Every structure is written in C-alpha cells, then in structure tokens.
Amino acid sequence: MNDHQGDALAGLKVLDLSWVVAGPLIGRTLADFGAQVVRVESSVRVETARLMQPFHGGVQDKEGSALFGNCNAGKLGLTLDLKSAEGQQVVRDLVAWADVVVESFSPGQLARWGLDYDTLRADKPDLVMLSTSIAGQDGPWSTLAGFGNVGSSLSGFQHLTGYADRLPMGTFGPYTDYVGPRLALVTLLAALEHRRRTGEGAYIDVAQVEAGIFFLSPQVAHFGYDGTVAERHGNRDEQLAPHGVFPCRSEDGADRFVAVAVRDVAEWRALARAMSRPDLADRADLETAEGRRAAADELETAVADWTAGRRAEDVERVLQGAGVPAHLAVTSDDYPADAQLAHRHHLVELPHPRHGTTWVEGPRYQLSGTPGRPRAAAPALGQHNHEVLSRILGYDADRIAVLTEGETLR
Structure with a gap:
C-alpha cells in the first residue's frame, strides 16, 4: 500500500472523516492514484455502510460489507472517539499532517468540536478541506438529514423516473451519492492545483442537491427558457426513437x-x-x-x-x-462476466483480512502514464491504529497506551 512512487497523486496526504458513500468515494479515488488516505471511524457508532448489503456469504457482518469495501479500498483505518477531547486532538494532529480533509458530518458538527475549516486553517492556512452534505453548509435546508435518496428527490430525479401515467418510481438507491463525488473530485483537484501555484488553501462546500441539479442542466435550462417542466416518460427519449x-425470451423463468x-x-x-x-x-x-x-x-x-x-x-x-x-x-449475475468490464480489468480481487479475498471495482479513470489501482482491501475496524499513530503522527508507545486504555481508540 505504500508503493506509490510514480503515481499521479504520490505524496498527497488525506484525512478522510466522511462516511457511507458520497464522501468515501472521493477518498477512494485519491487512494487509487497514490494518495495516502487515513480513514477515521468509530467501532461504537458503526459506520452505516458497514451494515449495508451485499455481504460476504449473505450474512450481515460489519467486516463483510461489499459496499463499504468498495468505497474504502486502499485506505488506512483508524478508530477514534471523536466526542472525546483526546480523540479531537488526534484529529488536529492528523490535520497538521494532511494536505486534504474530506468530511461529511451534519453541517455544524465539526464547529461544535472545534474542527471546522475556519478553526483549522488558523494553524494550517494551506489546508484544502471538502465538506459534502445533502444541501450544503448554510441556508434554510442545511440541517436537512438524509442520504442520497433524499438528494435525488430534491434534485428532481425521483419525479422524472417512471411512466407518465403512474406514480414516480424513483432512481434505484441513493443516486446523488454517486453524482456528487464526481463533481467534488474535479473541484478538489482544481483546489490542489491552485494551492500548488499560490500556496493558498481552499474550502469546498459540496451540496448533493446542487450536484444533482447540475446533472439535469438540460431540463433546468428548458424551464428557464420557456417554463417547460420536465416530466417522466418511461424509457422513451425526447429526441431519439425508437x-x-x-x-x-426467458429460458430459466427470469x-x-x-x-x-x-x-x-x-x-x-x-x-x-x-x-x-x-x-x-x-x-x-x-x-x-x-x-x-x-x-x-x-x-x-x-x-x-x-x-x-x-x-x-x-x-x-x-x-x-x-x-x-x-x-x-x-443483471447482477451478468455483471462479473461482462466482456467490456473484463477487458478493462474493472473488477479487482484483493486479499481480505476476514474473508480471504474480496472484489472491488477498479478506478473509474484510465491514465496511460500513471494508471491507478486499488492497493488493498478496505480496512477492518482499527486495523491501522498503531501504524497511523506511531509512524504517521510519531506518538510514542506510552502515549498510544494511554489512548488505548482511555478508550479513545474505539
């Protein structure tokens, strides 16, 4: 996992305080292309994605979620009690080490812990920090809780998906959880380039709703032009036909x-x-x-x-x-054998600490000179606690022992 020399993002250091999908997918891409990503979570308030299917063997296991594994491959795993003063100090030390912080807490939570961007940049003015949430960090909807299915509804996807003579069906899953990270990643890379040129940090506020609306730009532009409200029309297209x-024909009943x-x-x-x-x-x-x-x-x-x-x-x-x-x-059965995905080596088998091996998706981008790749399975809870604290932060054995005995590392 440390063999990053020659990678596109070699030397980039990332503190990942995000969870579920929208934030972790950003850190996952950075890790694929050589960044060192430290993923902070809790073994007490277990990350939601660890409890979401599909699971290895079909049995719910917080170390066996394929969703969590796919979003966090290649990261170092650290467990912390972020409600404690000691855990918050560890985060501050990691911020001092990091180039980038990615977080997806409810707006205002980091400020209550003294870990918000304005506080952190006082000691690290070149920090690049990205927050991702449903509706952004301010405004009347900023405190709205929810996952990407809520973002999909607010963006307009739910209304547009289905047949004209029936109720909306909605897109499958938390759709904006996958739209938001694509726009966020480009913005983050631009901020890093800006920092390289000027030495200035940046704060990026990503709202899933806004990312989703951008994805529906043609429909929004049409409304702005003549007031037309886009409607659902099944599988038909406004331009193409049929x-x-x-x-x-079904041969097996499916x-x-x-x-x-x-x-x-x-x-x-x-x-x-x-x-x-x-x-x-x-x-x-x-x-x-x-x-x-x-x-x-x-x-x-x-x-x-x-x-x-x-x-x-x-x-x-x-x-x-x-x-x-x-x-x-x-179908799910077809997917692993898809010839195009096989040609592009999109599905990657990795050693797994609990299940022997696991499968994750490869990078979404192919670079000729610096190809990315997932380097390790997602971390087990607390798997890299000692490595992060001793090697990255330079804590001595006594300090690590105090944090362990005080249940900060949990």
Missing part, C-alpha cells in the same frame, strides 16, 4: 430485456431490416425522428414483438452487428 427496453436506441434514419432502417420489416424501413413518415416519435406506440410494439421470441444476447449481437446501439439489461 428508444426503450424490450422483453426477450425476465430478460434488451435496451435499444435509434439515433438517426440509418440506424432506424438497419433495425427495421434486422427485424425483417422492410415495410417499416421504407416508410417515408419514419425517416425523421419527429415522425418516429409520432409513431412510437406502433414502433415499440413492433420491436417488442420481435425481441420477445429471441434471447437478449442474440438480439444484442444481431443489432450491434447491424450498427444499432443495443445491449441486454445486465
């Missing part, structure tokens, strides 16, 4: 589907011919996207009738071969 997810998207008249004709429907391929009213959208019900029925008698894999192969964007709707 565009949807269609049922395929529902199977294939997604198809037609972008222009050439792809439409290729799809129609693949379905042996020259009558559709040659129709003048279907040569434009507008015409195909007007006939959406008819075209979707034709595509569904054709896919229903075929295996999803066969539909995918035939349509891709004809130049039509198509892919089977991947």
